[in-house]
Amino acid sequence: MSIRWNQIQGIVFDAVGTLIEPSPSVALAYVQAAARQGVVVETHVVKERFHHYFRNDEVDDLNGPMATDEVLERRRWRRIVGNVLPDLPNPDRGFEELWDHFSHPQSWRVFSDVAPALDMLEAAGFPMLIASNFDRRLRAVLAGHPEFEGRVEPLLISSEVGFRKPHPNFYEAACDALSLSPSCVLYVGDDPENDVRGPRRAGLSGLLLDRDSRRPDDLPFLPDLHVLLDNLLISGVGVQA
Ligand SMILES: [Mg+2]
Known part of the structure; x- marks a missing residue:
């Protein structure tokens, strides 16, 4: 299933392996x-x-x-x-x-493509949310990196939601936090189950961030975050589905 880019109004980012490592x-x-x-x-x-x-x-x-x-x-x-x-x-x-x-x-580093991507998405007016299977320590981790200044609220953490990905309640909470219906939300992350298939089952779109060149043959993926905005503005360009 390809991404319906023209419907996407908000982006959810996984944290570990996607924004930080x-x-x-x-x-x-x-x-x-x-x-x-x-x-x-x-x-x-x-x-x-x-x-x-x-x-x-x-x-x-x-x-x-x-x-x-x-x-x-x-x-x-x-x-x-x-x-x-x-x-x-x-x-x-x-x-x-x-x-x-x-x-x-x-103890964490931010991937080099994160700041430019978040800047561009913000400038383009896309609401964003960071949503992670983690615990409350994530707040301090993200707050300590300037790339996330002004972007850590709202922040969705599984220990606070009460459910881990890929439980449907987690994705529902993400859509609620963005005040968007699932069909308008794109989930981006490095885990095929938690960040692509799970979101899809909950009615969102899901896109794999394939930083390690695993090249899954059955999922749409991006090699890095640089091309994300292109795909939002120009339908489908650069996405291997
Ligand atoms: Mg991850």
Whole structure:
């Protein structure tokens, strides 16, 4: 399904992998946390474990699939850290240090195409919303980067909405925050399920930001944010569907 560009009146951006990314990498941050406790673990091992446990620890089903809040997010991350670094002498310290690390703006970098894209969209009059599977730490992270000055409100965070992507309530909350009907909203992000297929099921348009050149053959995608405005102003140009 191609994007109906002429209907789009508002844009929702995912945060991690779309606007910002951990810097140093997640794997390196975990390796360093382990090293502070005298545990040597290889980066590629951390990377593989993180990938596995992050993907497989999306939910705390006691409250229903994809339900979340601040307590559940913290508990979830404690499990992930425990699984990725099982040999820490002091697992609580390891978790607390990593939880704190990722709460600081300086632990994240903003992709270079973000500021120009947001500037152009703002100038073109497109309402924008940042909406993320994250917890309240995201507010401080974004507030610490000038690229997001004046753009972090409204900000939609799954722990505050009560549901994680791809739960339909999350996308409904995004449309409500923009005061637009789903058919007028385009979701842009780096995750095929959370940012493209999930939004589509909820009646929005979804566009994959394919920064890693995965080139999915069944989804419309953009290589970066530079061409986003072109696509909004000139129907379909530059989008591979
Ligand atoms: Mg993402």
